[in-house]
Amino acid sequence: MKAISKSQIKRDALVKATISLVNNNGFHATPMSKIAKMANVSPATIYLYFENKQDLVNQVYIEVKAEFSTYAFKDYDSEVDVETGFEKIWKNIANYKLKQVDQSLFLSQCDNTPMIDEESRQEGLKHLQPLLELWERGKNEGVIKPLSPYLLYAFTIYPISFLVNMENRNLCSIGKGELEKAYSTAWNSIKI
Amino acid sequence: MKAISKSQIKRDALVKATISLVNNNGFHATPMSKIAKMANVSPATIYLYFENKQDLVNQVYIEVKAEFSTYAFKDYDSEVDVETGFEKIWKNIANYKLKQVDQSLFLSQCDNTPMIDEESRQEGLKHLQPLLELWERGKNEGVIKPLSPYLLYAFTIYPISFLVNMENRNLCSIGKGELEKAYSTAWNSIKI
Amino acid sequence: MKAISKSQIKRDALVKATISLVNNNGFHATPMSKIAKMANVSPATIYLYFENKQDLVNQVYIEVKAEFSTYAFKDYDSEVDVETGFEKIWKNIANYKLKQVDQSLFLSQCDNTPMIDEESRQEGLKHLQPLLELWERGKNEGVIKPLSPYLLYAFTIYPISFLVNMENRNLCSIGKGELEKAYSTAWNSIKI
């Protein structure tokens, strides 16, 4: 059993506060003082854990992205057949986005604004490798259309973000049925 | 032929400057003074045309969204058969996003951050009505799968944004061939 | 008659306030807010006239140094004989330092601390040229000892600062008699 240090607890609180506040107000409308207050520390304390505001948000981004990727490939077996593997990953991602609403929203902002260093953004891209490999295999096996990974991603994974955003804004609701429909739409769009 | 007033010219310059600066720096990192400088007016002048910064960006959003919608349904005849109509609209949208890069980037930021009033956001949604009606007809005619408009949008229109973003960041390039592939993927995912 | 602009008045007030506060507290212990308050403007206004704190103090230094130099050579005729010329300049400098106490103190701090850019410091050195030329002539005429300008300065001009500092701290008083004695000591130390 791992003992969690007091420091780690504070750092985690800061990360959490950052996500929440940036989600609600955006990067520049989130003062360090508010982050500190929400994490129950002094503003100066933030600077014990992060170099500055930019560094804070960069690190949060990288951590959330890593957590997301871990979740995306949970219980995924790269030996399994392509369709089964794709379904696993797709539903993992969908479930993550549906449950970890804050984290997803945060990533969504990071991916569409100039708030993250390009470097950190690149760092965050590394993690999807297994999915790319699965697609490659699917194309070789003649199960998946010969499309670039960008197209495959755009028509299967990216739409999830839209649906989740809509649900978060209470514009629609995604139950089990909807999710299943969404999945088969995704799969239909790329299977041969 | 309509004479364009001096006022209108200034307003247009302000709108243009806002789009450009917000794209590059984000809403909160874009000072009014810079917008003014780029539009060659005094900061005080902005307040003759807009109530305040929030109002400025709201209005810009609504205008860009309107322009976008107009383009989306250009040469679209609502009497035409469903597939033809869908292709027209889809390609209009894709072309707009590929050509009007600044505007698209701006909308992308607005749609993923808390920088726009919810009210203005609602305002911007109204414009897609003809597409929704087309889909409705398609479902009735048994040409399009019986999916909610959110799903249809998520898997056909929304992916375009991803592709265009990737192209703008020079991560991939979208030529005629790619566009055609993307279109048929979109159509495949919703046609029966 | 020259009209002094409102802007110039504000700038002057800022310069004056800077001198006074830096004298009493030192550069780093002088907040911009206090300078603003003493000059009866908002802190933000300082930045209309100066780029930042360093720029402010650099400019003040250069201006004071220029004022000092002007005074040093007031009514000085470079054609006059060496001893007369030297006496004129020496007494000008002494009088300036005795009367313009604030300015002198300020220069004294600037010359002995790392508070001024090296560039501005160089800028400030230019002004003593006529004195150097006088010394050169004096050496050629065999009236002044063949010493380097640094030595000449160290033993004739620099001592004035010490005396004035002592008077400012009320450790001694410099009346007419004292000044005359000081002058002849200075002249004695370099004349042949």
Added chain:
Amino acid sequence: MKAISKSQIKRDALVKATISLVNNNGFHATPMSKIAKMANVSPATIYLYFENKQDLVNQVYIEVKAEFSTYAFKDYDSEVDVETGFEKIWKNIANYKLKQVDQSLFLSQCDNTPMIDEESRQEGLKHLQPLLELWERGKNEGVIKPLSPYLLYAFTIYPISFLVNMENRNLCSIGKGELEKAYSTAWNSIKI
């Protein structure tokens, strides 16, 4: 032989670090944390040896001044004739300032800024007594002009600081010859 305690070593390291950092950055631009780091102790440790930052710099000043005075009268015999005694002291002082560059620079800053308590400054003045007595004797013996100690100091000792400062800034170089010239200039200016 005296054993130097571990405490004394740390204290010395702190004093040294303070001198070095204050020389390069000035009093207020020298954080306690940097002093601690340079002395290889924790910031908190400083407060075991000194009450606070002001106390630290005051004590450093007094110690350096004492070291300086000791050096100034090394091998000085108060029975010796006035000129010989003056030469001894003058050259001691000059040599100290030339060799102990850091200490001299530090004293120079202290003497020209409001960084030291007036009290500590007074404390530092006490040490020149033997020089004052020598001058008194010289005046009585008719060897030295009847000038106030302030004038004598201003025209013989104070100039050394200027020369050393110039050398430190690499604006001039002071070799044996220069030093000898400087000494005779000093003596000339006060001898009868």
Added chain:
DNA sequence: AATGAATGAGTATTCATTCAT
């Protein structure tokens, strides 16, 4: 209509000092 000057309210960041260990 148009503006340049002015500013109050804020924000990121620093730092002397303390305290639990």
Added chain:
DNA sequence: AATGAATGAATACTCATTCAT
């Protein structure tokens, strides 16, 4: 004696907004 973590109080600088002209 020694420390690393923590912080409250400051401080330079920015910016949306106003106002006299």
